[in-house]
Amino acid sequence: xxxxxxxxxxxxxxxxxxxxxxxxxxxxxxxxxxxxxxxxxxxxxxxxxxxxxxxxxxxxxxxxxxxxxxxxxxxxxxxxxxxxxxxxxxxxxxxxxxxxxxxxxxxxxxxxxxxxxxxxxxxxxxxxxxxxxxxxxxxxxxxxxxxxxxxxxxxxxxxxxxxxxxxxxxxxxxxxxxxxxxxxxxxxxxxxxxxx
Numbered sequence: 001x002x003x004x005x006x007x008x009x010x011x012x013x014x015x016x017x018x019x020x021x022x023x024x025x026x027x028x029x030x031x032x033x034x035x036x037x038x039x040x041x042x043x044x045x046x047x048x049x050x051x052x053x054x055x056x057x058x059x060x061x062x063x064x065x066x067x068x069x070x071x072x073x074x075x076x077x078x079x080x081x082x083x084x085x086x087x088x089x090x091x092x093x094x095x096x097x098x099x100x101x102x103x104x105x106x107x108x109x110x111x112x113x114x115x116x117x118x119x120x121x122x123x124x125x126x127x128x129x130x131x132x133x134x135x136x137x138x139x140x141x142x143x144x145x146x147x148x149x150x151x152x153x154x155x156x157x158x159x160x161x162x163x164x165x166x167x168x169x170x171x172x173x174x175x176x177x178x179x180x181x182x183x184x185x186x187x188x189x190x191x192x193x194x195x196x
Contacts (some may be wrong), residue, residue, distance in 0.1 A: 064100030077144030112185020
């Protein structure tokens, strides 16, 4: 009987050991799976922030460079909004393209990304407010966002909606960068985390 009792105890001890080892292996696999999920999620989040940074930079650079080509026209376009006096409109129209290009350069380099994103967000909110103001007042003008603004004959409402939607999308990209400005291929990484 002791022989039979002994083997019963040994068998149950072996089963318990196997169960514990199986649980440990399952736990390790679960931890590994969670780590891989976090890594994959982190990869895509980083890619989204990089895309947001480069999208904002490209749009701001294009808008600014087109307007720099004719600063007088940029001033006239700002004056068409009838939000600021004509003299101030010329100043705003002359300075705005350079601000857009400066923000684009910071975003392309990934330098002061959060500050550049805040600057871009401020511009975008102002653009949305200006376009909404013109729309609400029943005016028909081209927004001049990419140069060549002017008075339109009609059908501006559809254009205003698209302009506002575009700017809100870009505002979302700026908000993403304000929330988490760390992106790949950015000078911020070298400036903020110097390796000694």
